[in-house]
Amino acid sequence: MSDLLTGPVEVVGAGLLGTSIGLACRRAGVQTFLHDLSAEHLRTASGLGAGRPRRPDDRPQLVVVAVPPDHLGSEIVAALRRTDAVVTDVGSIKSEPLQTVGEQLPDLLARYVGGHPMAGSERSGPLAASAALFDGRPWAITPHDEATPHAVSLVEELVRVCGAVPVTLDPGEHDRAVARISHLPHLLAVLVAGRLADAPDSHLALSGQGVRDVTRVAGGDPALWEQIVRHNAEALRGLLAEVREELDALQNALSDGDRDVLGALLARGVAGTEAIPGKHGGPAHAMRSVFVSVPDHPGELARLFADAGVAGVNIEDVHIDHDPGRPVGLVELLVEEARAEHLLASLESQGWITHR
Amino acid sequence: MSDLLTGPVEVVGAGLLGTSIGLACRRAGVQTFLHDLSAEHLRTASGLGAGRPRRPDDRPQLVVVAVPPDHLGSEIVAALRRTDAVVTDVGSIKSEPLQTVGEQLPDLLARYVGGHPMAGSERSGPLAASAALFDGRPWAITPHDEATPHAVSLVEELVRVCGAVPVTLDPGEHDRAVARISHLPHLLAVLVAGRLADAPDSHLALSGQGVRDVTRVAGGDPALWEQIVRHNAEALRGLLAEVREELDALQNALSDGDRDVLGALLARGVAGTEAIPGKHGGPAHAMRSVFVSVPDHPGELARLFADAGVAGVNIEDVHIDHDPGRPVGLVELLVEEARAEHLLASLESQGWITHR
Numbered sequence: 001m002s003d004l005l006t007g008p009v010e011v012v013g014a015g016l017l018g019t020s021i022g023l024a025c026r027r028a029g030v031q032t033f034l035h036d037l038s039a040e041h042l043r044t045a046s047g048l049g050a051g052r053p054r055r056p057d058d059r060p061q062l063v064v065v066a067v068p069p070d071h072l073g074s075e076i077v078a079a080l081r082r083t084d085a086v087v088t089d090v091g092s093i094k095s096e097p098l099q100t101v102g103e104q105l106p107d108l109l110a111r112y113v114g115g116h117p118m119a120g121s122e123r124s125g126p127l128a129a130s131a132a133l134f135d136g137r138p139w140a141i142t143p144h145d146e147a148t149p150h151a152v153s154l155v156e157e158l159v160r161v162c163g164a165v166p167v168t169l170d171p172g173e174h175d176r177a178v179a180r181i182s183h184l185p186h187l188l189a190v191l192v193a194g195r196l197a198d199a200p201d202s203h204l205a206l207s208g209q210g211v212r213d214v215t216r217v218a219g220g221d222p223a224l225w226e227q228i229v230r231h232n233a234e235a236l237r238g239l240l241a242e243v244r245e246e247l248d249a250l251q252n253a254l255s256d257g258d259r260d261v262l263g264a265l266l267a268r269g270v271a272g273t274e275a276i277p278g279k280h281g282g283p284a285h286a287m288r289s290v291f292v293s294v295p296d297h298p299g300e301l302a303r304l305f306a307d308a309g310v311a312g313v314n315i316e317d318v319h320i321d322h323d324p325g326r327p328v329g330l331v332e333l334l335v336e337e338a339r340a341e342h343l344l345a346s347l348e349s350q351g352w353i354t355h356r
Numbered sequence: 357m358s359d360l361l362t363g364p365v366e367v368v369g370a371g372l373l374g375t376s377i378g379l380a381c382r383r384a385g386v387q388t389f390l391h392d393l394s395a396e397h398l399r400t401a402s403g404l405g406a407g408r409p410r411r412p413d414d415r416p417q418l419v420v421v422a423v424p425p426d427h428l429g430s431e432i433v434a435a436l437r438r439t440d441a442v443v444t445d446v447g448s449i450k451s452e453p454l455q456t457v458g459e460q461l462p463d464l465l466a467r468y469v470g471g472h473p474m475a476g477s478e479r480s481g482p483l484a485a486s487a488a489l490f491d492g493r494p495w496a497i498t499p500h501d502e503a504t505p506h507a508v509s510l511v512e513e514l515v516r517v518c519g520a521v522p523v524t525l526d527p528g529e530h531d532r533a534v535a536r537i538s539h540l541p542h543l544l545a546v547l548v549a550g551r552l553a554d555a556p557d558s559h560l561a562l563s564g565q566g567v568r569d570v571t572r573v574a575g576g577d578p579a580l581w582e583q584i585v586r587h588n589a590e591a592l593r594g595l596l597a598e599v600r601e602e603l604d605a606l607q608n609a610l611s612d613g614d615r616d617v618l619g620a621l622l623a624r625g626v627a628g629t630e631a632i633p634g635k636h637g638g639p640a641h642a643m644r645s646v647f648v649s650v651p652d653h654p655g656e657l658a659r660l661f662a663d664a665g666v667a668g669v670n671i672e673d674v675h676i677d678h679d680p681g682r683p684v685g686l687v688e689l690l691v692e693e694a695r696a697e698h699l700l701a702s703l704e705s706q707g708w709i710t711h712r
Contacts, residue, residue, distance in 0.1 A: 193628030272549030
């Protein structure tokens with residue numbers, strides 16, 4: 001339950017995001033009304049427990065607009081006119097709808113605060129919805145200067161009720177951010193997947209986890225993504241130019257056998273993967289190294305890991321110091337600081353020589 | 357145990373693949389010897405239970421060469437000279453090592469059959485190894501005309517012992533296949549990841565599952581991938597040119613606001629994801645539709661899915677037929693044919709009206 005988001009919440013658009021928000025609100029005991037142009041989506045979302053169809057005399061506390069980019073601005077404007085609620089949205093782009101509201105309804109701008117949950121990718125429609133879709137995920141909140149503190153707080157509370165992590169940034173910065181960490185990845189995944197559509201079966205038969213992971217997002221609704229990409233073309237322009245330049249360099253490096261250029265490009269890729277924050281974006285737990293002597297016999301390392309498994313402590317990293325002159329190696333196990341003593345005691349009880 | 361692969365198996369190269377093969381052989385009770393230039397890798401792999409270090413008087417039945425592309429050809433040649441075993445390899449490219457052997461040791465070519473397991477991507481080294489790495493994965497076998505039937509059978513048996521699915525193709529076709537379904541995806545993932553390395557924290561804070569999936573493989577060992585890509589440059593040339601062309605078209609479509617070009621590109625991406633075979637590459641099970649009447653009340657659909665869950669039958673797909681004039685909808689559930697009757701009986705016992 002929420003003291004601030006007392007409800008009701010009206011959700012406009014009963015697709016994947018809208019229905020999931022309805023389910024999350026219902027999970028928190030908040031009354032929810034739904035609307036969708038498609039009677040089928042509306043009945044399905046309602047049937048799933050996301051809320052009841054809205055009625056003309058409803059008075060929501062908050063309206064969540066969850067429609068595709070082409071209709072975002074107009075639906076936010078309509079909601080501001082139709083109700084006296086705070087209005088937010090969950091669209092993939094934030095500058096444009098804000099501009100639309102600013103042009104059409106400057107007097108009611110104060111009640112609008114845009115947002116964008118970073119959840120759900122290639123699936124769509126109410127049947128793919130889940131109350132847990134947003135749990136632990138980032139949810140961008142993009143307030144403008146004229147938004148009331150109450151409107152901002154209410155949207156932050158919606159994010160909290162949905163189990164997500166609020167990330168505040170201004171609308172333009174948001175659009176540049178999602179171009180880089182969502183829209184560009186989608187487009188390049190599409191370029192990879194495009195090479196599979198007419199591929200020989202013998203090629204496809206060798207598909208492993210790698211190509212599946214790279215192309216998963218490319219399965220997303222093309223009608224929706226066509227809108228998203230088109231509406232964020234400006235932010236994508238520079239990134240696509242960078243990619244094009246690097247692709248040129250890669251093609252030349254392969255033709256010329258230039259190992260340095262190729263190696264540098266691959267190293268930049270590794271650096272990029274390391275830049276992505278940990279799952280919940282919070283600080284890592286304090287870690288500590290514990291040291292164990294391991295005799296140099298076949299299978300001894302495996303025995304150590306099995307015995308560490310008995311202790312139930314997650315081993316984050318392992319380093320092995322083999323002194324060529326010694327028959328015993330020193331193994332360094334990196335574990336959460338709070339679990340280190342427990343691991344040491346468990347290993348010692350199982351006969352291992354440990355060092356603190 | 358295997359009647360054909362009686363062992364011993366010698367593994368040259370105690371990295372991720374070599375160590376995993378050693379572990380899989382030991383899992384099957386096959387004696388395994390290991391070798392690696394790095395004493396540390398050798399001790400670690402042995403300590404993990406992948407086998408004992410090889411000795412000069414060992415006589416293996418099969419040698420598996422698991423070294424990076426730069427040394428593949430020479431190590432296969434050395435193994436053919438050093439032993440009278442069948443020799444296979446697990447390198448990422450197949451035409452070049454075959455050519456090397458054909459040039460240097462044509463008389464012993466009959467004992468060599470190349471292979472390539474499609475398993476393990478961004479992780480490397482013996483500590484990342486697992487006996488189960490290859491379970492259910494495709495493993496390419498690329499025999500040449502002069503290979504003896506015994507050599508081919510022995511390599512097929514190794515694949516079976518490692519739990520993998522053999523896929524036979526000729527070496528050139530293999531190289532073109534992996535360019536398309538492994539090397540190109542890796543390179544484009546690297547291009548996406550390259551945009552993250554120096555990205556603002558505010559951008560990275562919005563990272564979701566999509567960018568993580570697209571860039572995961574880009575975390576792979578750059579020294580290894582530099583070799584793989586360089587050795588398969590010829591097969592990659594045409595694919596990179598196609599991607600470059602499509603990228604140009606995409607940039608132009610965004611500048612011009614050309615929705616058709618953009619839509620077609622995205623649709624081709626969806627088609628590509630659908631071309632990737634099911635996890636084990638086998639034929640899909642026969643499916644059957646069962647129909648259930650669902651009253652049009654909030655939450656009824658959720659109740660149906662929960663009750664279907666009780667039956668323990670996996671629902672592969674759902675279609676809902678809402679007749680606007682009726683208060684009851686007909687829901688079509690797609691399930692495995694063999695489970696359909698059980699689901700129907702279970703739902704009926706829980707009060708649902710079903711139709712066969």
